[in-house]
Amino acid sequence: MRMLRLLILICMLLLATTVFADNATPTPDSIELLYTPPPDSSISQSLKVELLDVTLEGTSLHTTGTASAKVLLTFSEPSPGNSATVMTVTVSEMQGQAMGEQNTVTQPEVVEVTVDDRGRVVSYQVKKRPSTPFATTTGDTLTALAIVAALPPLPAEPVALGDQWQWRHQVYPIEIGQVTADIPSPLIVDMQCRLVDASEEQIVIESSGKITVPEMQIPNPFDPSGTMKATDIKIIISHLRQVCQPGTLVVREAECEGTATFLGVQPDYTLPLGMKFKYAVKPTPPPVSE
Numbered sequence: 001m002r003m004l005r006l007l008i009l010i011c012m013l014l015l016a017t018t019v020f021a022d023n024a025t026p027t028p029d030s031i032e033l034l035y036t037p038p039p040d041s042s043i044s045q046s047l048k049v050e051l052l053d054v055t056l057e058g059t060s061l062h063t064t065g066t067a068s069a070k071v072l073l074t075f076s077e078p079s080p081g082n083s084a085t086v087m088t089v090t091v092s093e094m095q096g097q098a099m100g101e102q103n104t105v106t107q108p109e110v111v112e113v114t115v116d117d118r119g120r121v122v123s124y125q126v127k128k129r130p131s132t133p134f135a136t137t138t139g140d141t142l143t144a145l146a147i148v149a150a151l152p153p154l155p156a157e158p159v160a161l162g163d164q165w166q167w168r169h170q171v172y173p174i175e176i177g178q179v180t181a182d183i184p185s186p187l188i189v190d191m192q193c194r195l196v197d198a199s200e201e202q203i204v205i206e207s208s209g210k211i212t213v214p215e216m217q218i219p220n221p222f223d224p225s226g227t228m229k230a231t232d233i234k235i236i237i238s239h240l241r242q243v244c245q246p247g248t249l250v251v252r253e254a255e256c257e258g259t260a261t262f263l264g265v266q267p268d269y270t271l272p273l274g275m276k277f278k279y280a281v282k283p284t285p286p287p288v289s290e
Contacts, residue, residue: 030158031198034117035151035249037075037085043250044284045071047091047146051098055274065098067138071146071281073250084122087113089150091143094135105130109139111147119151119249121171137218137227149254149281152205152242153193161198167191167207188212191237202252203244211235218262229265230273236260255280 051065070093076086092108107130114122130139153167170186191209198204213233220228237258242251257278264271 029160030163031160032158033152033154033195033203033249035085035115035119035154036117037087037248037250039075039077041250042072042074043252045073045146045253045281046284047071047142047149047279047281049142049145049279050277052276052278055276057272058274063098065096067094067096067142069094069142069146070284071150073150075250084114084116087115087150088127089113089143089146091139091146094138094142096138103134103138105135105138107131107135107139109143111143113147113151115151118154118156120169121147121151124171133217133227141218145256145279146281148211148240149242149256149279150251152244152249152251153189153191153207154205154249155193159195161195164192164194167193167209185214187214191240198246200246203246203249205242205244207237207240207242209237211237220264230262231265233260233262251281253280253282 047069049067051063051067054061054063069091072090072092074088074090076088078084078086089111090108091110094105094109096103096105108128109126109130110128112123112125112127114124116122129136153169155163155165155167157165159165167189168191169189171189189209189211191207193205193207196204196206211234213235215229215231215233217227218230235258237256239258240254240256242254244251255278259274259276261272261274264273
């Protein structure tokens with residue numbers, strides 16, 4: 001009987017501890033992270049991408065490449081009664097090199113993204129695209145990377161240094177690449193995030209997770225001048241580090257590593273392909289005065 005009472009007491013203590021943990025108030029060190037870029041402000045950045053490897057059925061093809069672009073983020077005043085931010089993303093001076101070929105896209109891509117205060121995309125609209133199919137897909141790809149780097153995945157509740165949170169988000173409809181499915185599906189983001197630095201100088205968030213992308217046309221890794229249909233696209237983000245401005249959470253710089261797997265569909269065959277990549281976004285240095 002004493003043992004039974006002891007077990008009941010332990011269970012009650014465990015239950016009370018669980019309830020208290022689920023309803024715990026934020027600690028004095030907790031901060032609320034809100035994405036609130038100042039209206040009528042902008043930030044210029046440089047984007048550099050490295051294609052580290054291409055695989056076919058899991059076997060390395062020893063294919064590498066690079067790409068770069070200029071990124072301009074411009075923030076606008078939200079409409080009355082709307083707490084979201086309108087962010088215009090302009091990607092220009094796009095250059096790429098793969099399999100010994102150099103390509104340049106002279107036309108910029110301009111996308112207008114409405115973002116809520118947790119870094120989630122409310123709407124996504126392409127305002128201007130390069131005209132040729134290869135340039136369009138290149139512009140869409142580099143613009144998507146710039147947007148992933150620019151939007152911090154922020155928690156719904158205040159967090160303290162070292163805290164972790166799950167960040168899930170759907171973007172629908174999506175306008176990245178040439179979506180080919182008859183019934184468009186959403187882009188789904190599922191990330192595990194952690195606050196690793198919170199000071200007067202910077203807020204640093206590190207994340208990892210998975211992005212599921214709708215079927216679309218992408219650059220052909222074996223023919224940089226052409227494209228191929230890609231299905232079953234999954235992007236694994238092994239490491240995303242974003243350095244943000246305190247208060248506004250505007251991302252000053254970011255670095256990301258990951259892999260993408262998909263089925264490359266050609267008229268006569270389907271190829272299980274993979275790509276290993278990394279990229280970085282850094283502030284553009286101010287012009288040197290003479």
